[in-house]
Amino acid sequence: METFNIIYPSPVLAPYIRYYWLLKVDTISEISETSIPVGCINLIFHRGSRMFSETSKELQPQSFIGGLSTEFTELTSTGNVDMIVVVFQPFGARAFFALPMSEFFNSCISVNDIGDISLKELANQIQDNTDSLSSIALIEKHFIKQLHSFDDHNYKRIVTAIEAVNNQPLININSLSDMTCLSNKQFTRIFTEYVGAKPKEFTRIIRFQRALYILQTNPQISLTQLAFECGYYDQPHLIKEFKTFSGCTPTEFMANCPPYSDYFSTL
Structure with missing residues (x-):
């Protein structure tokens, strides 16, 4: 049970x-x-x-x-x-x-x-x-x-950056640092301290979760279109990242279980 x-x-x-x-x-x-x-x-x-x-x-x-x-x-x-x-x-x-x-x-x-x-x-x-x-x-x-003891000096900056990553698949690190009024070096250091990974690593994970969510809501989408909507360079890039994060290709993943994004489904 x-x-x-x-x-x-x-x-x-x-x-x-x-x-x-x-x-x-x-x-x-x-x-x-x-x-x-x-x-x-x-x-x-x-x-x-x-x-x-x-x-x-x-x-x-x-x-x-x-x-x-x-x-x-x-x-x-x-x-x-x-x-x-x-x-x-x-x-x-x-x-x-x-x-x-x-x-x-x-x-x-x-x-x-x-x-x-x-x-x-x-x-x-x-x-x-x-x-x-x-x-x-x-x-x-x-x-x-x-x-009660939390110092949230940079909290709003990180919230702003995460919201941008969630809403803009093609956003880059320069844009994130600009919107938080920090240099790239400062932004990367603070982001990594708060989130637990560098901005580039985090955006890779969220791109993968976005692909899962689109497959979840539109399972008939082509891999070429999926790659475009999620910000991958091309279909081979999508497949490579999928294998890195899940151990299988998008097609293999969907054959094994219904795709589900724990990240975007609960926003």
């Missing part, structure tokens, strides 16, 4: 957290899935068995921060699955953690290794709490408290 739910954050946290998702799978059979880059940092709490990464050949930590990724990961279950996942806004995680978000790039860092005592205590509370709604309440209480 499998249950999957999405819960949206309270209004005070909505600018920083997109949603929480909860997954429970009660089965003795092994399940597998491919995790693809989404463009958002996650905080994952395993209350059941941990997932095994076939890519890195190791178990995921019990509770960890999953940084922005430019790689797909093959995961398999090792028992009953019971997960709570906090999905941050692309620029939101920086409000709650003292470290630059680039420290988590292409990595899964255990809560125990971050040096945040209050987050470690939260992870222990979640581990011992079998009620999902009260667990979400604990998470919200923790992050609302963290907000």
